[in-house]
Amino acid sequence: xxxxxxxxxxxxxxxxxxxxxxxxxxxxxxxxxxxxxxxxxxxxxxxxxxxxxxxxxxxxxxxxxxxxxxxxxxxxxxxxxxxxxxxxxxxxxxxxxxxxxxxxxxxxxxxxxxxxxxxxxxxxxxxxxxxxxxxxxxxxxxxxxxxxxxxxxxxx
Numbered sequence: 001x002x003x004x005x006x007x008x009x010x011x012x013x014x015x016x017x018x019x020x021x022x023x024x025x026x027x028x029x030x031x032x033x034x035x036x037x038x039x040x041x042x043x044x045x046x047x048x049x050x051x052x053x054x055x056x057x058x059x060x061x062x063x064x065x066x067x068x069x070x071x072x073x074x075x076x077x078x079x080x081x082x083x084x085x086x087x088x089x090x091x092x093x094x095x096x097x098x099x100x101x102x103x104x105x106x107x108x109x110x111x112x113x114x115x116x117x118x119x120x121x122x123x124x125x126x127x128x129x130x131x132x133x134x135x136x137x138x139x140x141x142x143x144x145x146x147x148x149x150x151x152x153x154x155x156x
Contacts, residue, residue: 003094006049013058014040021077035075062091071099073109099150113142
């Protein structure tokens with residue numbers, strides 16, 4: 001397993017992986033989740049997308065934004081064929097490590113309130129809920145904001 005930045009040539013794989021990973025939520029939410037409708041080309045160009053590969057196959061995707069005082073996970077997606085093998089945790093570990101490399105002390109994310117399994121996974125990983133709010137792009141949907149402190153390495 002390796003994690004690398006996505007390149008422009010990976011766009012089709014990023015889109016296909018995202019659609020497959022979030023497919024089961026479409027019925028639950030009544031519409032595709034926001035990451036499914038995202039234009040990933042600009043995110044790839046900005047260096048925000050990382051692919052996790054297993055046996056040279058795209059198995060997972062992390063989209064991580066750098067902000068002045070925190071990093072923000074936009075999406076963690078694992079292909080259904082690779083779920084249950086620790087790839088989601090590997091992507092969260094990568095987000096935390098990248099946050100540390102950027103000398104930021106917090107990683108944040110948001111998810112849909114109906115994605116209860118994801119919320120439980122994020123809490124088990126050490127995230128805590130910081131609030132709930134209406135989704136500004138999807139009326140009737142509720143966003144759950146979460147955060148996790150990251151230990152930055154002090155230089156002696």
